Amino acid sequence: MTAIVLFGVLGPPLTPDPQAISGAVLSPPSGAHWFGTTQTGQDVLAQLAEATRGSLLVGFVVGVLATALSVVVGVVGGYAGRRTDETLSLLTNVVLVIPSLPLAIVIANYLAGGGLAVTVLVIGVTIWAAPARVLRAQTRSLRERDYVSAAKASGERTWRILFVEILPNLLPVVASQFVFSVVFAVLTEASLAFLGLAGFGQLTWGTLLYYAQNAQALVLGAWWWFVPPGLLMALTGCGLSLINFAIDEVIDPNLRTPARKRKVSR
Structure with a gap:
């Protein structure tokens, strides 16, 4: 995962212009073009580096946005209870009923x-x-703890209880949900781009697959055009999922392997 991030950050400045057109049309990988070229002679490696940066940027921004919304709705509703919780819970249930990808497509x-x-x-x-x-479920559990009750009894303000007493104890859960959001965002953006529904001002893995599909790269045997972005998507999803599993082990001790449990106990 680190290698993919470094490729997305350092790749674009070190590779040629991804939009530069040359006479080497649909050229296979060679010394001049390590990942071959497109139907207009554009360097696939340069486009892949730019697309990696775009996809990771989309994943990070969406992860931050989705995590912020989930924290506001889940934590505030779970702590406030009553009508506030019922209203926010109703909104959450409405969004949950509709599948995310079809809703995003519409x-x-x-x-x-x-x-x-x-x-x-x-x-x-x-x-x-x-x-x-x-x-919301985690917050409803934490608000009944003794240290939260003590903070309320001592006259602490609501915002301080949320940010000092409750939110720090939710950080592992928030981190896990953030990683999940990044994975889902990268795959959803790729799906929308492949269907021609995403913005094409910035190259992403999905737009590369869209251009390759429109140019019939599979029929022409230009595997070097669509295999690299698909492989990077798979590796990114796998890497972030493993990170998410590791965070889950930190949150839930029952998920730890025996070796991990011995290491933590020491």
């Missing part, structure tokens, strides 16, 4: 041509509900 189709910022917003507002439900 909204993106309605807002077609809005650019990458619209794509980020669409994905962000459609995937926050599940993390919010988890955070």
Whole structure:
């Protein structure tokens, strides 16, 4: 996962212009073009580096947006209770009932041509509900703890109880939900881009697959055009999922392996 992030950060400055056109049309990998070229002679490696940066940027921004929404709705509703909790819980349930990807496709189709910022917003507002439900349940459990009751009895303000007493104890859960949101955002953006519903101002793995599919790269045997972005998506999803599993082990001791439990006990 670290290698992919470094490739996305350091790759674009070290590779040629991804939009530069040359006479080497659909050239296979060679010394001049390590990952071959497209149907217009553009260097696939340069486009892949730019697309990696774009996809990781989408994943990070959507992860922050979705996590912020889930924290506000889940933590505030879970702590406040009563009508506030019922209202926010109803909103969460409505969003949960509708599958995220079909909802994102419908909204993106309605807002077609809005650019990458619209794509980020669409994905962000459609995937926050599940993390919010988890955070709400955890907050409802924490608000009954003795240290929260002591803070209330001592006259602590609500905002301080939320940010000092409750939220720090939710950080492992928030981190896990953030990683989940990044994985889902990268895959959802790729799906929308492949369907032609995402913004094309910034190259992403999905837009590379979209261009390759439109140019019939599979029929022409230009495997070097669509295999690298697909492989990077798979590796990113696998790497972030493993990170998420590791965070889950920290949150839930029952998920730890015997070797991990012995290490923690020491």
